[in-house]
Amino acid sequence: MLRRSLLYLSQQAGLRRWMENSPLSRKLTSRFVAGRTLADGIRVLEKLFAENILGTLDHLGENVHSLEDAVRSRNSYLEALSQIEHAALPATVSIKLTQFGLDFSEQACRANVRALVERARAVNSRVEIDMEASAYTDRTLRLVMELHADFKGQVRAVIQAYLYRSEADIRMLSARGVPVRLCKGAYHESPSVAFARKPDVDTNYVKLMKLLLEEGTEPAIAGHDETIIRQAMRHIKEQNIAPDRYEFQMLYGIRRDLQRQLIARGFRLRLYVPYGDAWYPYFMRRLAERPANVLFLAKNLLRK
Ligand SMILES: Cc1cc2nc3c(=O)[nH]c(=O)nc-3n(C[C@H](O)[C@H](O)[C@H](O)COP(=O)(O)OP(=O)(O)OC[C@H]3O[C@@H](n4cnc5c(N)ncnc54)[C@H](O)[C@@H]3O)c2cc1C
Numbered sequence: 115m116l117r118r119s120l121l122y123l124s125q126q127a128g129l130r131r132w133m134e135n136s137p138l139s140r141k142l143t144s145r146f147v148a149g150r151t152l153a154d155g156i157r158v159l160e161k162l163f164a165e166n167i168l169g170t171l172d173h174l175g176e177n178v179h180s181l182e183d184a185v186r187s188r189n190s191y192l193e194a195l196s197q198i199e200h201a202a203l204p205a206t207v208s209i210k211l212t213q214f215g216l217d218f219s220e221q222a223c224r225a226n227v228r229a230l231v232e233r234a235r236a237v238n239s240r241v242e243i244d245m246e247a248s249a250y251t252d253r254t255l256r257l258v259m260e261l262h263a264d265f266k267g268q269v270r271a272v273i274q275a276y277l278y279r280s281e282a283d284i285r286m287l288s289a290r291g292v293p294v295r296l297c298k299g300a301y302h303e304s305p306s307v308a309f310a311r312k313p314d315v316d317t318n319y320v321k322l323m324k325l326l327l328e329e330g331t332e333p334a335i336a337g338h339d340e341t342i343i344r345q346a347m348r349h350i351k352e353q354n355i356a357p358d359r360y361e362f363q364m365l366y367g368i369r370r371d372l373q374r375q376l377i378a379r380g381f382r383l384r385l386y387v388p389y390g391d392a393w394y395p396y397f398m399r400r401l402a403e404r405p406a407n408v409l410f411l412a413k414n415l416l417r418k
Pocket residue numbers: 243244245246272274297298299300301336337338339340363364365368369385386399400401403404407
């Protein structure tokens with residue numbers, strides 16, 4: 115109930131404007147968001163790298179309002195790649211196609227993303243293409259495959275375990291050698307396309323994770339579910355999967371205890387590091403995933 119309400123609030127424009135301009139925003143978000151500027155994002159990446167943790171930088175913003183906005187997003191990511199190169203960080207960038215103009219023109223979106231992937235190749239980085247709501251899945255995978263055909267290894271797709279179609283998508287991507295990040299899925303989907311019950315999502319996640327670890331190219335196992343992460347570790351050991359063939363991924367600020375454990379045990383870990391002014395929908399989805407966070411934040415706000 116609270117989860118649904120938070121997901122609903124994540125889409126309310128008026129509340130979003132108010133929250134993003136609130137003087138309390140920094141205090142509210144610092145746990146999950148690196149800061150408002152690219153320099154904040156790079157600073158966090160550097161700090162993480164010193165702890166042997168890799169990063170993927172996300173300039174917050176989705177569903178832009180015009181193609182001009184989309185070009186601005188592309189330019190901000192081009193600058194992010196330049197700064198990543200300048201700081202000599204082994205970091206990638208994560209983008210959303212709606213931020214690159216997908217709602218307006220698939221062709222313009224493709225041109226924007228291609229420019230970014232070209233730059234990623236030049237600076238030895240990679241573009242991870244986040245997966246949004248299921249209305250975008252076909253178009254997103256189509257673009258990822260096109261880019262993979264032209265820039266092999268320079269893009270990573272994301273597959274959501276809550277969608278019924280995901281096993282077929284993983285088989286198709288793995289057969290073509292496309293790197294995949296597996297996550298549970300963060301949007302509110304209809305039971306006609308996605309498992310509605312959490313245990314079913316978790317069971318499907320484990321099945322897909324094993325498939326990816328065995329047949330995928332550089333899979334990223336993304337999430338914070340300790341039971342699932344332990345199952346992944348067991349499977350990796352049993353199947354004797356080499357440590358450079360996969361990585362774990364988590365969100366900045368979530369389950370820092372588990373992050374430290376993975377690093378201490380020698381696993382490769384990459385954190386998703388968001389920065390920017392448009393933090394509201396991202397932040398609300400993090401609250402929706404764990405409504406107990408609302409209490410945690412309320413306590414933080416009351417603390418001086
Ligand atoms: C690197 C990365 C990239 C992602 N990319 C995408 C994407 O492209 N598209 C998409 O739809 N989704 C994406 N997600 C989000 C994902 O789909 C899930 O919504 C999110 O990871 C929560 O699922 P979970 O694996 O943590 O498992 P859950 O079952 O939700 O949580 C398991 C445990 O993790 C901890 N936990 C989880 N979330 C939180 C939180 N917000 N605060 C505190 N503790 C928490 C709690 O201990 C919880 O019990 C991504 C997630 C990660 C880690």
